[in-house]
Amino acid sequence: MFxxxxxxxxxxxxxxxxxxxYRGLVSDHAREKLLPDGIVHIVVDLTDTPKKRYQSADGxxxxxxxxxxxxxxxxxxxxxxxxxxxxxxxxxxRPGGAYPFLGLPLDVIxxxxxxxxxxxxxxxxxxxxxxxxxTPDADGKIDVAQEWLTARCRDLAFDRSVHHMTARLHxxxxxxxxxxxxxxxxxxxxxxxxxxxxxGLSPKQFHRLRRFAGLRxxxxxDHFDWRMGPRRPDWSDLAVAFGYADQSHLSRDFRDFAxxxxxxxxxxxxGIDNYLPVDGPVEG
Numbered sequence: 001m002f003x004x005x006x007x008x009x010x011x012x013x014x015x016x017x018x019x020x021x022y023r024g025l026v027s028d029h030a031r032e033k034l035l036p037d038g039i040v041h042i043v044v045d046l047t048d049t050p051k052k053r054y055q056s057a058d059g060x061x062x063x064x065x066x067x068x069x070x071x072x073x074x075x076x077x078x079x080x081x082x083x084x085x086x087x088x089x090x091x092x093x094r095p096g097g098a099y100p101f102l103g104l105p106l107d108v109i110x111x112x113x114x115x116x117x118x119x120x121x122x123x124x125x126x127x128x129x130x131x132x133x134x135t136p137d138a139d140g141k142i143d144v145a146q147e148w149l150t151a152r153c154r155d156l157a158f159d160r161s162v163h164h165m166t167a168r169l170h171x172x173x174x175x176x177x178x179x180x181x182x183x184x185x186x187x188x189x190x191x192x193x194x195x196x197x198x199x200g201l202s203p204k205q206f207h208r209l210r211r212f213a214g215l216r217x218x219x220x221x222d223h224f225d226w227r228m229g230p231r232r233p234d235w236s237d238l239a240v241a242f243g244y245a246d247q248s249h250l251s252r253d254f255r256d257f258a259x260x261x262x263x264x265x266x267x268x269x270x271g272i273d274n275y276l277p278v279d280g281p282v283e284g
Contacts, residue, residue, distance in 0.1 A: 004138040015097035023087035029277035036074040038209035040098035042091040044068045052081035068116035072109030073200035095166040096198040100153040106200030169207045220273035
């Protein structure tokens, strides 16, 4: 498998976290859980094979996607196919970063995966994919994506209040909505409206998701050894470290966002925090 990961510099980098290109995916499982992180993605599929989203982890209920799509912010895992040989370019936006490029309030696409052409128009979506396919090298494909993004939003100006609030909650600590109201002078209604438009989630949802994402990244990075396998975390200590009220509070987030216990996540993560294999072959 070939992988190229690019972190755009400013000004684009203030909106886009990363652009990833890969080809020749090798997978030992047919389906996987994609865990939520509160981030919007644009995915450009560079093969002719449709990609699948399942209604449940048992492989029942399939929706197929082709060419390119937008994945809005999710507050629960989704189940997708893990097709060997896949080739994709994926744009991952920073929190609040997708709004200027997509041209619609992000709560419209929350918990949804939509064809890119239905959001940005057929000509723009087709032009992006065609140019990526026509460009032979990985760096050139990434340059095409950056040029497309820049053309869609020539005024790369981030709402300062949104940038401040998402940065505060992105850290995943104890800052809550009340803290944001005190720091900005905004009412709770105004804070919530800004988050729905720019992020697609309520401030509380976003805060919970970013805290959960930070916790699972820590577990995948620090509690997995490729030779020895997963190590058992001290969940009580981690609950305190990541701002949970107690271990049961931490466990509730794992159930709500990943559909599993913390222990099951630690066993399944295999050093990768957001893609978890789902056992069993898929027919069709």
